[in-house]
Amino acid sequence: MSTLAGPVILPADERDLDAVMAVMRQAFDPRYGEAWSALQLGGTMTMASSFARRTEDARGVTTGFTLCRAAGPEVELLLIAVDPGQRRNGLGRLLVETACDDSRHRGASEIFLEVRENNIAARHLYSRSGFFDIGRRGDYYGGSMGERFAAITMRRRLGEHE
Ligand SMILES: CC(C)(COP(=O)(O)OP(=O)(O)OC[C@H]1O[C@@H](n2cnc3c(N)ncnc32)[C@H](O)[C@@H]1OP(=O)(O)O)[C@@H](O)C(=O)NCCC(=O)NCCS
Secondary structure: OOOOOOOEEEEEOHHHHHHHHHHHHHHOOHHHOOOOOHHHHHHHHOOOOEEEEEEEOOOOOEEEEEEEEEEOOEEEEEEEEEOHHHOOOOHHHHHHHHHHHHHHHOOOOEEEEEEEOOOHHHHHHHHHOOOEEEEEEEEEEEOOOOOEEEEEEEEEEOOOOO
């Protein structure tokens, strides 16, 4: 258990699968089917090109996570989620900034992501964190009532002087 009073952010790997899946199950709105299965998550976490982080509270409980994948000079932020009871406390921003730092340390120059157009919380988080809209892919996501939603592609450059 951490002795720090505030949240800590730690590297995550397949040994953290259960803890990360516990957040996954709580965090994603079931209307959009965006949560990954343990099989999908575990398969990606074990790839050499992927890297993940998790936040932990003072009791050692995992409260949020990110999963990224590197491809040459680009990184894709595949997943980010924060436990619903822990939101608006800066964990999302901490996770994004750490994903950007990790990407930079791996030599990446850009980080990309795709976000559902009506995911207002995530879009605000990303634009407050220096991401810009660079594209739109129509009908990319499906809702449980048959609705379709575009994906907004966002990018942040990882220059030294940001
Ligand atoms: C998106 C998400 C990770 C944000 O986590 P969080 O810990 O609440 O984020 P933070 O507290 O760091 O918020 C940072 C900024 O994001 C924006 N933001 C976060 N939640 C918001 C909301 N519900 N409405 C509007 N803006 C919001 C704000 O600008 C906020 O800054 P502020 O609190 O100073 O105003 C969280 O809502 C989540 O897990 N959502 C479900 C999973 C998901 O959709 N992931 C993205 C797709 S993979």
